Amino acid sequence: MSSNRTPRRIGIFDTTLRDGEQAPGNAMSAADKLELALRLEAVNVDVIEAGFPASSPSDFEATRMVSDALTRAQVSTLARARRDDVETAVQAAGSRRHVLQILGTGSDVHLRHKLGITRQQAIDDAVDAAKFATSLGVETVSVGIEDATRGDVDYLRQLTERVAEAGARYIPVADTSGCATPEEFGELIAKIRTWAPAPVRIGLHCHNDFGLATANAIAGLQAGADDVQVTVGGIGERAGNTALEEICALLAYKSDQLGLFTDVDVTAIFAVYNRLREIIRLEEPRNKAIFGKYAFGTAAGIHQAGMLRNPATYEYVEPARFGRERTLLISRHSGRAVLRHLLAELGLPVDTDTVDEIYRVYIAERVESDCEDLSVLRRRLEADLISH
Structure with missing residues (x-):
């Protein structure tokens, strides 16, 4: 109110x-x-x-x-x-x-x-x-x-x-x-x-x-x-x-x-x-409000699917307003929506079989602590799929 x-x-x-x-x-x-x-x-x-x-x-x-x-x-x-x-x-x-x-x-x-x-x-x-x-x-x-x-x-x-x-x-x-x-x-x-x-x-x-x-x-x-x-x-x-x-x-x-x-x-x-x-020499906290490393990052597939359509689904505080950037992180908790997004951006097929195979190779077999920025996965897909 x-x-x-x-x-x-x-x-x-x-x-x-x-x-x-x-x-x-x-x-x-x-x-x-x-x-x-x-x-x-x-x-x-x-x-x-x-x-x-x-x-x-x-x-x-x-x-x-x-x-x-x-x-x-x-x-x-x-x-x-x-x-x-x-x-x-x-x-x-x-x-x-x-x-x-x-x-x-x-x-x-x-x-x-x-x-x-x-x-x-x-x-x-x-x-x-x-x-x-x-x-x-x-x-x-x-x-x-x-x-x-x-x-x-x-x-x-x-x-x-x-x-x-x-x-x-x-x-x-x-x-x-x-x-x-x-x-x-x-x-x-x-x-x-x-x-x-x-x-x-x-x-x-x-x-x-x-x-x-x-x-x-x-x-x-x-x-x-x-x-x-x-x-x-x-x-x-x-x-x-x-x-x-x-x-x-x-x-x-x-x-x-x-x-x-x-x-x-x-x-x-x-x-x-x-x-x-x-x-x-203060260590960077991961989850601190506003200034935490991942305060504006997510690795969860359900969240990513919503944020790819509209960041407001899970993001009330806007990162750019505080000098930050939004990050989508790839981990074994990420789903297929983020892969469809990347494949579409790269002009690659987004059929179910292709998405399932890429999911198995690039996401499902990650260990719990293995996490990388979406942009890194994009570069890997470009190198592995487009160049070959």
């Missing part, structure tokens, strides 16, 4: 270079981060989180380089709720077009077992850091609420209201452990939206431990959040983060239904993903 309301523009905040990079195996140099940041800016991402400047000289330098190079997108940094971290972040990224994210703490689990402080101490630290960042002229002071989905509602309200009063104009809400369901997350975001009305912007930072990061992000956006924090390919801690391509693909097709849209150039993000894979 379509919505009658005008779709609302959703901001895209990319944290590939920070949260994505901190996961095992995803290390990037400052030069790598700069290249990827420029590629992300070119596809119309709104905010690019360059790193955590106080954590290492490498993150400081990467942040400085990215901040200096960006011309349209905002640069973001992460800082603990400490004045020295805030000052270091400003030294690295300046104050103009800078989204400085102060890490607030949302749950008693983190307060007790990670920080060893009380709720009041956490609120006081976040408020002090936000006021200090404001005094330094930071364009957008942010206080993110880590582990918000396991936090007490009364405490979360107090934290949200206090940091907003202190000057925070962006409050990302994190499902840090990936424990929420869409219903739970949407309800939480709706509450926070009422506690921090505009001009405060609400962001979403979802992890994928239950495979719900995209669903949770959509629920949060529908509940009133303004932007979603994503990574290219969904890389990030443990099972990863909300994937840039999944959010953008969903909004590309469901904008009217959801009442949401983005300005990201969806045709260009696959190239960014491929470059990221090269940099961090």
Whole structure:
């Protein structure tokens, strides 16, 4: 069912270079981060989180380089709720077009077992850091609420209201452990939206431990959040983060239904993903949504028969829209329809006996793992049948 309301523009905040990079195996140099940041800016991402400047000289330098190079997108940094971290972040990224994210703490689990402080101490630290960042002229002071989905509602309200009063104009809400369901997350975001009305912007930072990061992000956006924090390919801690391509693909097709849209150039993000894979040596997944090797490929005969007549039979998401190509793959699960298609294209007989014999030789005797692109089989048939 379509919505009658005008779709609302959703901001895209990319944290590939920070949260994505901190996961095992995803290390990037400052030069790598700069290249990827420029590629992300070119596809119309709104905010690019360059790193955590106080954590290492490498993150400081990467942040400085990215901040200096960006011309349209905002640069973001992460800082603990400490004045020295805030000052270091400003030294690295300046104050103009800078989204400085102060890490607030949302749950008693983190307060007790990670920080060893009380709720009041956490609120006081976040408020002090936000006021200090404001005094330094930071364009957008942010206080993110880590582990918000396991936090007490009364405490979360107090934290949200206090940091907003202190000057925070962006409050990302994190499902840090990936424990929420869409219903739970949407309800939480709706509450926070009422506690921090505009001009405060609400962001979403979802992890994928239950495979719900995209669903949770959509629920949060529908509940009133303004932007979603994503990574290219969904890389990030443990099972990863909300994937840039999944959010953008969903909004590309469901904008009217959801009442949401983005300005990201969806045709260009696959190239960014491929470059990221090269940099961090990420193996190519076979079945990942949008970017998987076979996300737009099929080897099943029933599917192929339908797709040869009309790709829409089994293909709702169109590969060309995302810089991909459709592939029909030949395996022992392929049927005769694909052979009739190829033989007709080659001008060869398509009678039953011919098709059955070619099926036996080229398809039926394949082993389970033997799979090749349709174009390869076409070349083999040309060589074996036409030349002889």
